[in-house]
Every structure is written in C-alpha cells, then in structure tokens.
Amino acid sequence: MTTNEVDRTRPDVHLRIGAERLTSGSGGVYGHVDPSTGKVDKEIPLAGAAEIDQAVKAAHEAFQSWSRTAPSERRRLLMRLADLIDENATEFARRGTLDNATPMTAAAGMAGTSSEWVRYYAGWADKLSGDMTAMSTDTGELGYTLPQPYGVIGIIITWNGPLISLAMKIPAALAAGNTVVVKPSEMTPFSGELFADLVEQAGIPAGVVNILPGAPEAGAALVEHPLVQKVTFTGGPETARKILHACADQMKPAVLELGGKSANIVFEDSDLDVVCPHGVFLPVALLSGQGCAFPTRMLVQRSIYDEVVAQVTAIAENITVGDPFDPAVQSGPVINQAAVDRILGMIERAEADGARLVTGGVRLTLDGDLAGGYFLEPTVFADVDPYSELAQTEVFGPVLSIIPFDTEEEAIAIANATRYGLSAYIQTKDLRRAHRMAEALVSGEVLINGAANLAVHRPFGGFGLSGFGKEGGRPGIEEFLRVKAVGIALA
Numbered sequence: 001m002t003t004n005e006v007d008r009t010r011p012d013v014h015l016r017i018g019a020e021r022l023t024s025g026s027g028g029v030y031g032h033v034d035p036s037t038g039k040v041d042k043e044i045p046l047a048g049a050a051e052i053d054q055a056v057k058a059a060h061e062a063f064q065s066w067s068r069t070a071p072s073e074r075r076r077l078l079m080r081l082a083d084l085i086d087e088n089a090t091e092f093a094r095r096g097t098l099d100n101a102t103p104m105t106a107a108a109g110m111a112g113t114s115s116e117w118v119r120y121y122a123g124w125a126d127k128l129s130g131d132m133t134a135m136s137t138d139t140g141e142l143g144y145t146l147p148q149p150y151g152v153i154g155i156i157i158t159w160n161g162p163l164i165s166l167a168m169k170i171p172a173a174l175a176a177g178n179t180v181v182v183k184p185s186e187m188t189p190f191s192g193e194l195f196a197d198l199v200e201q202a203g204i205p206a207g208v209v210n211i212l213p214g215a216p217e218a219g220a221a222l223v224e225h226p227l228v229q230k231v232t233f234t235g236g237p238e239t240a241r242k243i244l245h246a247c248a249d250q251m252k253p254a255v256l257e258l259g260g261k262s263a264n265i266v267f268e269d270s271d272l273d274v275v276c277p278h279g280v281f282l283p284v285a286l287l288s289g290q291g292c293a294f295p296t297r298m299l300v301q302r303s304i305y306d307e308v309v310a311q312v313t314a315i316a317e318n319i320t321v322g323d324p325f326d327p328a329v330q331s332g333p334v335i336n337q338a339a340v341d342r343i344l345g346m347i348e349r350a351e352a353d354g355a356r357l358v359t360g361g362v363r364l365t366l367d368g369d370l371a372g373g374y375f376l377e378p379t380v381f382a383d384v385d386p387y388s389e390l391a392q393t394e395v396f397g398p399v400l401s402i403i404p405f406d407t408e409e410e411a412i413a414i415a416n417a418t419r420y421g422l423s424a425y426i427q428t429k430d431l432r433r434a435h436r437m438a439e440a441l442v443s444g445e446v447l448i449n450g451a452a453n454l455a456v457h458r459p460f461g462g463f464g465l466s467g468f469g470k471e472g473g474r475p476g477i478e479e480f481l482r483v484k485a486v487g488i489a490l491a
C-alpha cells in the first residue's frame with residue numbers, strides 16, 4: 001500500500017457516558033489539528049462540567065453492581081477486552097497516527113503492549129487478598145484486612161500515548177472493582193473512541209467506563225466532583241499542581257505520572273553498536289522525543305566520548321522524518337506550533353549556554369500537504385553543562401544532550417542532579433557496577449542494558465518532580481484499593 005492509499009478518514013468522536021454517545025457537549029467544539037499538516041481535520045465535541053457530572057453519576061451507579069461482580073467475571077470481561085484490542089491492532093495503529101501523527105510503524109506496536117496491560121490486570125482481578133493481622137492466641141482478637149475498591153476513579157491523560165495511557169490506568173482500576181470516568185486530551189480523541197467501542201463489545205456493563213474528551217475545564221470538573229474518590233493523572237507538573245490543590249480541598253488521593261529528564265549512563269565496556277542506536281532512537285525519533293521516560297541525557301565515559309558523539313550524530317542524521325503514514329518514516333512532527341516554539345527556544349538558549357550543537361536544531365519544511373507540519377530536525381547537543389537549562393528541563397521534543405563523565409561516582413552525581421526521577425538507564429557489562437548504581441540512582445525505575453520500557457510487570461512511576469504513585473505490577477493495582485482493617489474480639 002502506498003501512502004496515498006492509506007485511509008485517513010477521521011472517525012466521529014462522541015462523549016461516551018453510560019450507554020449514551022453524545023454528539024455535542026457543553027464544553028463546545030474543538031478543531032482537531034493534524035500535526036503533520038497544521039490543518040484542522042475534524043470537529044470534536046467537548047465535555048463540560050454538565051457532562052462530567054452526568055458521567056460521574058453513571059459511574060457511581062455502575063459501581064454498585066460492578067464492585068459486587070464476581071472477580072472471575074471481571075477477569076473474563078477484561079480478557080475479552082484484551083483480545084478485542086489485539087483484533088483491532090491495525091485500526092488502533094491508524095488511530096494513533098491520526099491522533100498525534102505518531103509514525104504508523106511506532107503506533108503499530110502500541111496495541112500489543114496495551115493488550116498485555118489489560119491481560120495482566122485481568123489476571124489480578126481474582127487474586128486479590130488481604131492479610132491476617134492478629135490471631136486470637138496472642139491478642140484475644142482475630143484481625144484481618146479487606147482490600148476494597150474506592151468507587152469512581154477520575155482519569156486524566158495527556159496526548160502523547162493515548163492508547164497506552166488508557167491501558168495503563170483503566171484495567172487496574174476495573175480489576176480492583178472501581179468504575180472510571182476518563183478525560184483524554186482533546187488533542188487525541190480517536191483512540192479513546194475505539195477503546196470505548198471495544199469496552200462495550202467486550203460486555204463490560206454500561207457506566208463502568210465513561211470516556212469524554214474535554215478541555216482543561218472538564219478535567220478540573222472531574223477532579224472536583226465529590227463522587228470521584230481518587231484521581232490518576234498523566235501530564236505535566238503545572239497541571240499536576242492544580243490537581244493536587246483541588247484534591248487537597250476534599251482530602252482526595254491522587255496518582256501523578258509526570259515528566260522526566262532520564263539519564264542514560266554509557267560506560268566504556270558497553271556494546272556501542274547496540275547502545276548508540278537505542279540511545280538515539282528513543283529520545284529523538286520515536287514520538288519525536290515526546291515521551292516522559294525517554295533517555296534524554298546521555299552520560300558518556302570520557303574514554304569513548306568522541307566515538308559515541310560521532311556515532312550518535314551519524315545515526316541522528318539518518319533518521320527519516322516525514323509523513324507518519326509512510327512505513328519508511330521513523331519520526332513525525334511534534335504536537336503543535338506552541339511545541340515548535342518552545343523547543344526552538346530551548347535550542348537557542350542551549351547554544352547561548354555553550355552546548356555544542358552537533359546536528360539538527362532547526363524546523364524542517366517538507367513538501368506538499370506537509371509544508372505546514374510541525375517537523376523538527378532530530379537534534380543532538382554535545383558538551384552539555386549538566387546544570388544548564390537543557391540538562392535540567394524536560395524538552396519534550398527531539399533533542400538529545402550528551403554529557404561526559406570520568407568515574408562511576410561522577411556519573412551518579414550528574415544523573416541525580418535534576419529535580420526529576422522517572423527512569424534511568426545504565427549500559428555496562430559489569431553487573432556488579434550495574435547493581436551498585438541501580439541502588440544509588442534516584443529514579444522510579446532503572447533499565448539496564450536495553451531492558452524494554454513499559455513492561456507491565458514493572459511498577460512504573462517517578463520520584464520528585466516526576467510525580468508519585470505507580471502503574472504496573474502489583475503496586476499498580478494496589479493504587480486502586482483501600483485497605484480496611486477488621487478486628488474481632490474472641491476472648
């Protein structure tokens with residue numbers, strides 16, 4: 001199939017409340033922009049406070065029976081949903097590309113990863129248990145705990161990975177017996193619509209999952225709704241602060257999955273043929289650098305520094321940027337004009353700060369329909385001061401910083417010298433060193449020698465400015481359970 005033959009039809013989007021599909025909402029209409037052309041391609045209805053209220057009430061109503069549904073039945077329904085996601089993998093790839101211009105080749109992998117998240121938490125649904133806390137022989141009391149769902153969970157996600165963000169939050173909440181109201185970003189509404197279709201097809205009862213695209217006002221209404229018992233948020237720190245303030249008023253807990261400035265520490269004993277492509281592809285090609293956990297600071301041991309800079313530069317210069325529907329394209333545009341301006345501003349200031357621009361650094365103007373797209377050249381800076389703005393601030397665009405170091409201690413000090421703490425990467429054949437460093441790094445996860453991102457068994461979630469709370473693994477479902485203690489006097 002040529003890129004001209006790809007179906008680029010934008011599907012209709014609805015506000016999915018219970019069994020209803022509203023075609024309009026009190027939040028007005030959003031003109032969805034295709035980042036690869038810069039043109040409005042679809043009108044999206046937006047939820048306002050009224051529809052959020054309606055959805056929360058539907059979820060509250062559905063909670064009464066969903067929380068009492070046999071765990072094995074919750075497992076069965078979620079397994080069915082996982083299968084349906086796999087069956088719709090091609091359409092999810094298309095929607096991912098329509099949503100935010102993720103290259104189709106990268107979007108294609110997302111359905112499989114997402115269905116694994118659903119399946120994993122389906123498996124937890126009937127394996128939850130409490131603890132025995134006291135036996136009558138010691139205390140005269142029998143004590144135990146009951147892990148129970150919260151009720152309605154408010155889910156707010158951002159635009160960079162619309163399908164995986166849904167899969168990282170909804171299944172764990174549902175497996176634990178909660179119901180959800182989800183506000184995806186209005187910038188990426190197409191994947192959520194299909195997800196809602198499949199929830200329905202899987203036989204998950206109406207009201208258990210409600211998905212309503214909306215602007216920030218809808219997100220705020222969801223957080224503030226008194227029937228919402230807990231919030232889980234993926235996005236930026238500014239919004240996270242507002243959400244925490246609103247939660248504080250009602251003493252409502254929140255999970256916050258925020259950004260990062262992850263260090264990728266490359267030692268002289270690592271395999272550069274593997275390390276260099278991995279170290280470039282994630283931060284400057286895949287999602288055009290718009291990923292929270294990407295290794296955006298490459299810390300390189302001085303003995304191999306010049307060689308790594310040369311290899312990384314050559315790889316970055318060979319990345320194919322262009323039409324995200326073209327199977328040969330590895331990197332698409334960034335999300336919008338504001339992102340272009342922000343990223344180019346950071347590039348300009350990085351040069352003024354003394355970083356050495358080795359490749360990229362400018363906007364790319366492509367031909368034809370793509371002329372108005374938000375394309376940037378994959379950009380690499382060497383000799384970056386670890387305390388400069390570029391090394392300290394998330395760019396969320398295709399910009400890699402390379403920083404030299406001499407010793408393990410220095411690498412740890414540089415890696416830990418930001419306010420973030422989402423992911424860290426270590427490349428070395430010395431496993432003793434790898435374990436030592438994994439303990440010393442201030443980071444929610446440490447990935448050694450190419451361990452894959454987004455593995456569902458691994459609790460994901462940051463420290464410091466990267467937020468708190470976990471998605472993935474057992475801690476991921478425990479976020480959606482509150483523990484009640486029971487004591488029975490037997491004496």
Ligand code: NAD
Binds near residue numbers: 242
């Ligand atoms: P953002 O914080 O501006 O928006 C995220 C969501 O919050 C959107 O749905 C938005 O409508 C909503 N929102 C905005 N204001 C709100 C308010 N006052 N109350 C409630 N909801 C509100 O998102 P962004 O900054 O463009 O997203 C990019 C950030 O997301 C980056 O920092 C990135 O690192 C981070 N991110 C983190 C993860 C992770 O899992 N840790 C994953 C992807 C992206």
